[in-house]
Amino acid sequence: MKPQSRVFIFGLIVVGAAMLAIGILIGQFGIPDGSCSASSSPSTNTPSENETISVLMIEECQAENIEEHVRQLSSRPHLAGTPAEKENAEMLVSLWTEYGLDSVRLLPYDVLLAYPDPDNPNKVMITDNGVAVFTSALTEAVLRPEDNNTDVVPPFNAYSAQGEPEGPLVYVNYGTADDFDWLAKNRPDININGSIVIVKYGNNFRGQKVLHAQLAGAIGVIMYSDPNDYARDGSEAVYQNDWWLPDTGVQRGTVKVGSPGDPITPGYPAKPYMYRLNASDPSLPTIPVHPISYGDAQQLLSELGGDEVQNAWKGGLNITYRYGPGFTDPNRKVKMSIQTSREIRTIYNVIGVINGAVEPDRYVLLGNHRDAWVYGAVDPSSGTGILMETTRVYSQMLKIGWRPRRSVMFCSWGAEEYGLVGSTEFVEEYQKILGERAVAYINIDSAVVGNFTFGARATPLLQQAVWDAAKKVPDGETQERSAYDVWLERVPDPRTGTPFTAGIGSGSDYAPFMHRIGVPSTDLLYVYDFIRLGLSSYPVYHSVYETFYYVKNFLDRNFWRHLTVARVYLELSRDLADSVILPFGCADYAAKLQQAAQGLERNFGVKLTQNGVVLDDMKSALDNFTESAQNFEMEVSDIDLNDAYAVRRVNDQMMQLERAFIDPAGLPDRQWLRHVIFAPSSVDTYSGAEFPAVVDALYLIDDDPDQETRWNNVRKQLAILTFTIQSAASTLNDVTQL
Numbered sequence: 169m170k171p172q173s174r175v176f177i178f179g180l181i182v183v184g185a186a187m188l189a190i191g192i193l194i195g196q197f198g199i200p201d202g203s204c205s206a207s208s209s210p211s212t213n214t215p216s217e218n219e220t221i222s223v224l225m226i227e228e229c230q231a232e233n234i235e236e237h238v239r240q241l242s243s244r245p246h247l248a249g250t251p252a253e254k255e256n257a258e259m260l261v262s263l264w265t266e267y268g269l270d271s272v273r274l275l276p277y278d279v280l281l282a283y284p285d286p287d288n289p290n291k292v293m294i295t296d297n298g299v300a301v302f303t304s305a306l307t308e309a310v311l312r313p314e315d316n317n318t319d320v321v322p323p324f325n326a327y328s329a330q331g332e333p334e335g336p337l338v339y340v341n342y343g344t345a346d347d348f349d350w351l352a353k354n355r356p357d358i359n360i361n362g363s364i365v366i367v368k369y370g371n372n373f374r375g376q377k378v379l380h381a382q383l384a385g386a387i388g389v390i391m392y393s394d395p396n397d398y399a400r401d402g403s404e405a406v407y408q409n410d411w412w413l414p415d416t417g418v419q420r421g422t423v424k425v426g427s428p429g430d431p432i433t434p435g436y437p438a439k440p441y442m443y444r445l446n447a448s449d450p451s452l453p454t455i456p457v458h459p460i461s462y463g464d465a466q467q468l469l470s471e472l473g474g475d476e477v478q479n480a481w482k483g484g485l486n487i488t489y490r491y492g493p494g495f496t497d498p499n500r501k502v503k504m505s506i507q508t509s510r511e512i513r514t515i516y517n518v519i520g521v522i523n524g525a526v527e528p529d530r531y532v533l534l535g536n537h538r539d540a541w542v543y544g545a546v547d548p549s550s551g552t553g554i555l556m557e558t559t560r561v562y563s564q565m566l567k568i569g570w571r572p573r574r575s576v577m578f579c580s581w582g583a584e585e586y587g588l589v590g591s592t593e594f595v596e597e598y599q600k601i602l603g604e605r606a607v608a609y610i611n612i613d614s615a616v617v618g619n620f621t622f623g624a625r626a627t628p629l630l631q632q633a634v635w636d637a638a639k640k641v642p643d644g645e646t647q648e649r650s651a652y653d654v655w656l657e658r659v660p661d662p663r664t665g666t667p668f669t670a671g672i673g674s675g676s677d678y679a680p681f682m683h684r685i686g687v688p689s690t691d692l693l694y695v696y697d698f699i700r701l702g703l704s705s706y707p708v709y710h711s712v713y714e715t716f717y718y719v720k721n722f723l724d725r726n727f728w729r730h731l732t733v734a735r736v737y738l739e740l741s742r743d744l745a746d747s748v749i750l751p752f753g754c755a756d757y758a759a760k761l762q763q764a765a766q767g768l769e770r771n772f773g774v775k776l777t778q779n780g781v782v783l784d785d786m787k788s789a790l791d792n793f794t795e796s797a798q799n800f801e802m803e804v805s806d807i808d809l810n811d812a813y814a815v816r817r818v819n820d821q822m823m824q825l826e827r828a829f830i831d832p833a834g835l836p837d838r839q840w841l842r843h844v845i846f847a848p849s850s851v852d853t854y855s856g857a858e859f860p861a862v863v864d865a866l867y868l869i870d871d872d873p874d875q876e877t878r879w880n881n882v883r884k885q886l887a888i889l890t891f892t893i894q895s896a897a898s899t900l901n902d903v904t905q906l
Contacts, residue, residue, distance in 0.1 A: 218746060221570055225738050226641065228561045231727040234734060235720075237553030238727075242545035242716045245319040246538065248583035249281045249513035252319065256538050257516040260580050263556065264520040267563035269578070275517040277438040277593045279430040280447060281586055282326040285507040290324055290458050292390055293503045294468065294495070295334065300503070304464040308712040309416040311408050315712055320542055323418035324508055325374070325391070326586055327431070328457040333387040334503040336363045336494035337472060341481040343367030343377030343391075348384050349868070351491075358474070358491055361385030364502050366468060368394040368483060369459075370704035373675075375425040378453050388504045389457045392465035393419050396484030398707040399462070411722035413707040415463035420541040420710045422586050426451040427840030428679055429592030435840060437597035447510045456506035468502065471495045515539075515582035517590045522562060524575040524745070530819075531602070532745040533577045533609045533687075534558060534737065535591065535677050537584030541710045545719045548584065551612035554734040555580065561738055572745035574607060581677050584613075585710075591677035592684075599685050607823060608744050609681040611691040615733045616724050617706045618696025619644075621658040622651040622732055625670040626690035627682065627846070628760040629826055630740075633751040634690055635667065637739040644694060644729030651732050659699070663763065671858065674848035683843045686827035688752070692736055694729040748809050752822040754900060755801050758794040761845065761893065764858035765790055772866050779879050786890045793897040800900040821899055828896035831888065835861050836881070844892045861885040 246252040257274060264272045284290050294302040308323065310316040338360060341347040347367075351358060365386045367377050374391060381389045393399075398413040399406055406414040424431060430438040431452055432445040460468075462485065470487045473496040477489045494501070518538075524530060536551040543549075559578050581590035595602060608630060622643065624634045638652035646654060655667040672682050678689035696706065706723075708714045724730055743751050769776075769783060776783065804818050830842045841847045847860035850867070857863055865882045872878045898906070 218742075221565060221746070222640065222739055222742060224568075225561050225565060225742060226735050228564055229557055229731065229734050229738055231731040233557045233560065234553040234730045235727040237556045238545060238549050238719060238730070239716050241538075241549040241552055242540075242543045242714075242719075243314075245317055245321065245542050246540055246544065247319075247321055247542075248515055248539035248586055248589070249283075250319070253539050253582065254514075254516060257518050257580065257582065260518045260520075260538075260556075264518070264559060264578065267520075267559055268566060269520040269559070269563065270523045272518070272520045275519060275594065275597075276514050277430065277517070277582075277590065278440065278512050278514050279438045279583060279586075279589050279593065280432045280510055281513050281515075281583065281589075282324075282328070282508050282510045284322050284324040285509060286322075288505075288507045289322055290506045290508060291504075292458055292460055292464070292468070293505070294471065294500055295503050296497070296500050301500070302467055304458075304460045305416065308418055308461070309414070311414065311416075311713065312715070312717060314715055314717060320712055321420070323420055323459050323461075325378075325420070325457040325459055326422040326508070327424045327452045327510065328506055328508045329453050329455050330507055330509070331388070331456040332503065332505045333364060333456055334501050335387055336492060337390075337468060337502040338363045338365050338386075338492040339469065339472060339477065339481075339489065340365045340367050340381070341477075342369075342371040343380055343389070344372045345376070345380055345868075347481075348380045352384070355491065358493055362387060363493055364388040364390065364504060366390040366392070366465065368392060368397065369419055370394075370397050373425075374421050375423045375453075378423045378455070378457050379425050382453065382455055386455060388455055388506075390465075390468070390502075390504070391419075391457070391459045392462050393417065393707075394465075394483035394485065395462050396482075397703060400484065407708055407713045407718060407722075411707055411718070413462075413711065414713065415466075416461050417708060417711040417713055418459050418461050420459060423453050423457050424451070424587045427592075427838075428588035428674065429596065430589055431587075433593075433596075435596065437593050439597070452510075456504045458504055458506055471497065471500065515590055517582055517594050518580040519594075520559065520578040522566065522572060522576045522578075524573055525571040526573045527816075528575050529605050530574040530607050531577045531605050532572075532574055532607050532741055533579055533681070534612070534741055535579035535581060535609060536612045537581040537590065537677055539581075539583055539585050540714075541585055542712045543715050545716045546617060546706060546714050546723070547614040547709065550615040550719065550730060552580070554612050554615050554730060554737060557734055558737055558741070572742065573748070574745045576741060576745050584677055588674070588677055588679055592680040595680040595684055602681070602687060603685045603827065606681070606685075606687040607750065609678055609687050609689040610737060610741055610744075611676055611678040611689065612693075612733065612737060613676040613691065614693060614706075616694040616719070616729045618694065618698075619723055619729060620695055620697040621655050622692075622729075622736065623655060623659060623667075623670070623695045624690055624692050625672050625678075627672060627688045627826060628757040629688040629752045629754070629822070630690045631666075631669050631756050632753040633740055633743055634669065634692070634736070636751065637736045637743060638667075640739050641732055641735040644724070644732035647728065651736060658697070664759070672846055679848070682826075683841045683847055686830040686843060688826045690740070692733050692740075694724075694733050748815055749804060749807070750819050750822050752825070754797040754822065754825060755794075757825065758790075758797040761790055761793060764845070768859055768862065775866070775869075776882075779882075781879070781882060781886065783886070786886060786893070789890045789893040789897070793893050796897040796900040817903060821903070824899045825896060828899045829892055831892060836864065836885070844889055859889055862889055 292304040583589035661668040681687040682689040
């Protein structure tokens, strides 16, 4: 750590004063009996003591510890459902028990996963009169000694259907809904039905690519990472020389769409007693899917016939991109041989708890998943290393006599890569408790994916708390400035004058908490310059080349960026767990709703007006919500912090706010998702959408021949949205009034 970083931390007390404070802390932060009376103080600490603990926690967190954790975690493959992954879970149980957490539990679930057949590997072939003349690589090339391990799973897409389809090849750009729609409207002569399609990774979730292809009648899908997105600086500037993907690299990943979690126990935990659907559940792909390298993709695309594609569809391979269908040689076809099997295996969540001193029935949850497609040095081990160091720091604070006001729950999830399985099963099993008691969920997944700036995804309720935490932490690059200042400078939000904070989609384990049960959630990470680069992910994502060497040499040599994320993680969780009044931004939520309404009117206002749909009622509800939020925050600012019941009341009201946007009926055609304001985009699960039911109802509405039914649905969804906003406003009003 640079010496300047120790001087930097805002409010940093001198070492002597800190040591003196420890004696005070031991006396002040003893565990109370948990009783709360109107005459007793609801807090065992003062703001100055909070600040002391904040500084101690930030200083205790060390980059060297995170680095060693990441090194160890990424030293071998640890795919979900394998012995290595179970061993990692047991390691955490042992470690957290050693740290002295109040409880540590290993929670098993029997879930449907998928694996390639080691004796009959998946492959893509070019056939000439039925004879294979080209076969895609079965494994990725070993470029460094540490890349070589017999436990490396070959490239595959989880939950692909089995089969050996053979037919003409058609190129469909990124395989988005718009790409398939453009092809259908502008090139009706190119028939997807009965063809195998090849698409580029990026721009949308891979499962949606498969779904769109399946709906268009394709009999198979091949995916690859195009060098225009994943290797922009030429063939030499790739791993192991640079951060770009080599031509032998392949992105693995799930292609399951629909609700997250175990595919055959949707909505319910995958316990032994639970009824299970058949493994051929129609929500899983019904056609074979396989990922290949861009080196192999060049072989396929270079032989493709048909017209040259439009400029927007061209990639970075040294070929002429063509639509197809089929190859220039009429005797040649593409054939897939996919033998991926679906099988039930046991996964494990590890849950460690520090009981709260005053409100043990209120939980602040910190989570990260353990499983990786291969070595996973970025995804998820950068986050796992941070979670492990965070837990150690909390344990050190316990040793000096401090204990958080609320309970802190450390969560290590299994099988996230297959579709948020572990976290979803946990939420489904404990949703009754979590729905009442969870204060917030703070996620860490791929904690460091670049070296440009700290960043976050968050519900509006947590934005200010994230910003405040980032103000206290030195940035991982400059060390002399705060993470907040660098974030604001490099990624400002011109609408608000604050750092750009992305919305919550469903790309990681925050999704079941936010979208299913309405727990305020955030996801923290250090990112690349996504505006300039426009990448969907860091280049070696989910490949064998996502190694410790990659992280150390191309992302974070000193692990200072990991340290930045870890310290924000610590400070944010401490603030949520220890502040007398929850640091929630109700007025921030109102401002975000107003922005979303403006976006809806800007994008669809003319169309809505032309069809007799007005937004007056929704705007009125928004105004009521804004007024309620502002009045509530004024009330909170004047509250007597020694009035335990008043404190509990306003905190309960704030906890209820996010939950007030949950519709028990769920979103249309996506009933597992219940949040009316924010949800994953229906056409790209990774990204978030505002007012999702209304936007989904309006999507491609002009193409629907039954205009009356579609517009009636728009009116219905708008009415539900209006009601929900108005209902949420009432949760912030005087509790003696309806």
